[in-house]
Amino acid sequence: MRKMILLLSLVPGLLVGSSIMAQKFEGVASYKSSMNIESINVAGRNMSPEMQESVRKQLMQQSQRDFTLTFNLQEATWKEEAELDPVTNPSSNGGFQITLRTGNSKSYINPSNNEFLEETEIFGKKFLIEDELEPFNWKITKETKKIGDYTVIKAEFQDINETLSMTLDGSEQKTETVMDTTMITAWYTPEIPVSQGPNNTWGLPGLILELKDGNMTYLCTKVELNPSEPVVIEKPDKGKRVTREEANQIRDEKMQEMMKKYDTGEGGETRVIRIGG
Template sequence: MRKTILLISLVPGLLVGVAFKAIGQQNFEGIAKYKSSMSIESLNVAGPDMNPEMQESIRKQLLQQSQRDYTLTFNLQEATWKEDAELESAASTPSTGGMQIRFSTGNSVSYLNPSKNQFLEETEIFGKKFLIEDALPTYNWKITGETKKIGDYTVIKAEYQNITEQMTMSLSDSEKTTETVMDTTMITAWYAPDIPVSQGPSNTWGLPGLILELKNGNFTFLCTKVELNPAEPIAIEVPSKGKRVTREEADQIRDEKLQEMMKKYDTGDGGETRVIRIGG
């Protein structure tokens, strides 16, 4: 008997930045709403014995799961990023081989404070709360000078080439195999100089203006609404719940739990457990 596991995780967003000098009002603050989406046309869904009907059904479920709403709350010094509501997983169907597809965000709330070089993320890893504490790595954006309009704002294009390690795991006859490959993704941001905060969606930061659109591989975050200096003061809450760990410790815990899950789904009768890799 063969079982298939489809593991998809929206890992914590890329943290990127350059030095930013705050200007303008000392009490400048606001709320920005974003919608996420995924481009499925170029998405490669690969796996042994997967027919075209199954591949297309998986792509459609991925598209549905990728469409989410987020809120970025910010002032000149700090910001929080969180998902507005969690989607239910799509129902499994015969065309997907009985698989149920779900994006995992860990119900996370992220906090960035560039002036203190501080990043905090309150998240869940397989049902247990953790508070990830990390520094903000500094990367250089390349500002292209290309412009366009998003709503009422003129935005400027910036790019960053992100190189990360991707690990795949599989179990066959109770033997685990892993493979690590290098993955290069072009991160494209469109920022508004008229909104003088160094923040953006999915924990991106470091440009001289609010990022209104972000494309990270197949994922896109688009700002749908910005409210600046609302009548009611904005309270930015610093995450504090969960066991305090570093990013490396959290990644190790997550990897160990994934391996435990894979062993749990191993048939134990000479069968094979497969992990389907999904990428651009």
């Protein structure tokens, strides 16, 4: 009990005591996302350097999104804040229009019940992914820094996934399965004792304030603990129920269909490239 009191005393405005903590400790955290475009290879047949630079700029602009993590000690929801897609003129971008979509998703996790739900769109159709949580075998380091007023600790996880790689060379489409290794780096603070984080990450002894997942970074810009208005956590419930594996298969099939649809050849027509759902 002594250790718990010491931990709770780090959280401003938090009443000490295990029963009060279970009833009262909740909050809302705001995050902004960004993409490291320098590590992305943008190349293609008949793509000039100007076209490649246009693609990079569009990717960077559309990766800058706002998200909200709503949490208590047991569960959390993660969602993107709605905004209109930017209007672009394809002709001014060398004939390329990049639309980076996250699928308008809203997700829910409950580590104590090993429960994961995600309400998402895959090429215009609504699905409800219902599955177990993916484990994160974090390696906690001794490296620390400050994010705002909080001291954060670095943790790492090497994620190895099987992904579908698709390339289009003229009229020939090539599809192959490859093993993709991604280093996930999290900076968490024990001063906010919840096992939650952005983009459905979890499993660390404190809230994750910064997450680097491959080319994407999520940075917390604001945390509100125990707000005056009660925090409401609602489970997603809309869409056709599928597992994560089934959703990935549907997404891959739709992506192949899309690549065939937008293979316009050399006629000078605009190509629309969609990345993600």
